[in-house]
Amino acid sequence: MSRRISMAVIRRMPKYYRYLNDLKNEGVSKISSRKLAESMGLTASQVRQDFNCFGGFGQQGYGYNVDTLHSEIASIIGVNRKHKAIIIGVGNIGRALINNFDFYQCGFTMIAAFDTDKAIVGKVLNKIPVLDVSELDAFYAENPFEVAVLTLPKAYAREIAEHMVRLGVKGIWNFTNLDLRIGDENVTVEDVHFSDSLMTLCFRITD
Amino acid sequence: MSRRISMAVIRRMPKYYRYLNDLKNEGVSKISSRKLAESMGLTASQVRQDFNCFGGFGQQGYGYNVDTLHSEIASIIGVNRKHKAIIIGVGNIGRALINNFDFYQCGFTMIAAFDTDKAIVGKVLNKIPVLDVSELDAFYAENPFEVAVLTLPKAYAREIAEHMVRLGVKGIWNFTNLDLRIGDENVTVEDVHFSDSLMTLCFRITD
DNA sequence: TAGATTGTTAATCGATTAACAATC
DNA sequence: TAGATTGTTAATCGATTAACAATC
Numbered sequence: 001m002s003r004r005i006s007m008a009v010i011r012r013m014p015k016y017y018r019y020l021n022d023l024k025n026e027g028v029s030k031i032s033s034r035k036l037a038e039s040m041g042l043t044a045s046q047v048r049q050d051f052n053c054f055g056g057f058g059q060q061g062y063g064y065n066v067d068t069l070h071s072e073i074a075s076i077i078g079v080n081r082k083h084k085a086i087i088i089g090v091g092n093i094g095r096a097l098i099n100n101f102d103f104y105q106c107g108f109t110m111i112a113a114f115d116t117d118k119a120i121v122g123k124v125l126n127k128i129p130v131l132d133v134s135e136l137d138a139f140y141a142e143n144p145f146e147v148a149v150l151t152l153p154k155a156y157a158r159e160i161a162e163h164m165v166r167l168g169v170k171g172i173w174n175f176t177n178l179d180l181r182i183g184d185e186n187v188t189v190e191d192v193h194f195s196d197s198l199m200t201l202c203f204r205i206t207d
Numbered sequence: 208m209s210r211r212i213s214m215a216v217i218r219r220m221p222k223y224y225r226y227l228n229d230l231k232n233e234g235v236s237k238i239s240s241r242k243l244a245e246s247m248g249l250t251a252s253q254v255r256q257d258f259n260c261f262g263g264f265g266q267q268g269y270g271y272n273v274d275t276l277h278s279e280i281a282s283i284i285g286v287n288r289k290h291k292a293i294i295i296g297v298g299n300i301g302r303a304l305i306n307n308f309d310f311y312q313c314g315f316t317m318i319a320a321f322d323t324d325k326a327i328v329g330k331v332l333n334k335i336p337v338l339d340v341s342e343l344d345a346f347y348a349e350n351p352f353e354v355a356v357l358t359l360p361k362a363y364a365r366e367i368a369e370h371m372v373r374l375g376v377k378g379i380w381n382f383t384n385l386d387l388r389i390g391d392e393n394v395t396v397e398d399v400h401f402s403d404s405l406m407t408l409c410f411r412i413t414d
Numbered sequence: 415t416a417g418a419t420t421g422t423t424a425a426t427c428g429a430t431t432a433a434c435a436a437t438c
Numbered sequence: 439t440a441g442a443t444t445g446t447t448a449a450t451c452g453a454t455t456a457a458c459a460a461t462c
Contacts, residue, residue, distance in 0.1 A: 096299030128280025206285025
């Protein structure tokens with residue numbers, strides 16, 4: 001029954017999730033599509049269309065129950081699944097993520113970090129053990145993970161990405177400024193492309 | 208004459224720029240819209256339409272000269288302008304950017320970093336001096352900057368963002384997981400929203 | 415000249431917006 | 439019941455794709 005969900009809708013789901021979280025924390029119990037749209041810079045139609053991709057969560061004449069909608073969206077996104085993830089490359093960005101980023105809130109459990117630097121392998125950062133990259137296969141055999149976060153130098157990125165695909169990961173969160181072009185239909189790549197983002201800003205402020 | 212450029216086109220420009228850079232480095236001198244499209248996962252029509260938003264850079268029967276196109280796109284994006292930028296918040300992500308990110312390549316000169324932590328204020332990281340946040344106004348008066356990079360804790364983000372708008376910056380590169388909702392038409396906000404990105408990946412791998 | 419490939423117009427597709435009957 | 443607001447269908451808008459004359 002579920003017709004394909006467009007990327008535009010998918011990208012809005014996390015935003016709805018965060019807004020509903022805020023409303024929940026403020027003790028708001030109901031919200032209308034109009035009000036939600038207003039506070040998020042969307043249209044009411046858009047909000048209702050988006051939610052109706054997944055079923056009717058509202059009540060005519062009333063609006064949406066914040067708690068219900070929040071938890072519906074949580075399970076639509078899958079943030080309650082807690083997929084296992086590892087991170088490869090414990091440089092500045094890797095460390096920044098390990099120490100400060102809340103993977104759990106986003107639906108993941110970070111179970112290990114990998115690096116080649118002997119100086120850091122064997123340490124534990126924010127409860128995450130740092131292992132040697134050579135242990136990847138053995139580790140996967142024991143603890144199959146679904147997502148690999150790539151925060152390693154560009155030069156090794158493609159090789160490691162292909163390795164991940166061979167192991168059978170479902171997703172790659174890619175911080176290397178490289179377009180991975182994974183052929184495999186079963187692997188989803190999500191890029192965080194700093195330079196594209198900053199160049200976009202450059203374009204928009206350039207007159 | 209220039210009709211409004213759609214966001215879809217704007218977001219593709221940095222990718223073209225990077226691909227052309229690669230081609231240039233490989234010594235390729237000409238490229239057709241078909242080949243470029245193929246290697247980037249677009250259609251030839253799309254490539255030609257995109258370029259023709261800005262003028263005709265190709266030659267019928269031949270294709271596009273890589274060097275020419277590369278430098279045309281550089282000046283369309285404005286990466287040759289070297290806008291002045293500062294960074295506020297020298298935590299993990301701030302340091303990662305200061306130490307590893309090539310602002311210059313993306314069209315910016317990073318001229319200073321700001322923090323409130325006495326332990327780091329006064330230091331110099333990768334040639335970037337770290338100043339106290341209280342010096343922002345005085346610094347701006349001497350060295351007006353166009354972009355502020357926000358890598359500070361969420362709690363201070365809105366206040367600092369509004370401060371930046373008052374100073375008159377043109378753009379904010381926002382790493383705080385917060386929707387800034389700047390009203391000012393003259394200020395462009397570009398978000399790097401880690402949690403939205405990771406939740407999107409979560410959605411796409413959740414079955 | 416013949417072949418290739420652009421620039422550009424027209425057709426298609428998909429996403430957003432508007433409208434409104436259903437209903438709480 | 440009357441007012442409000444959803445779910446959903448239809449209309450509009452914009453972006454992508456296709457087609458092809460222009461031309462190198």
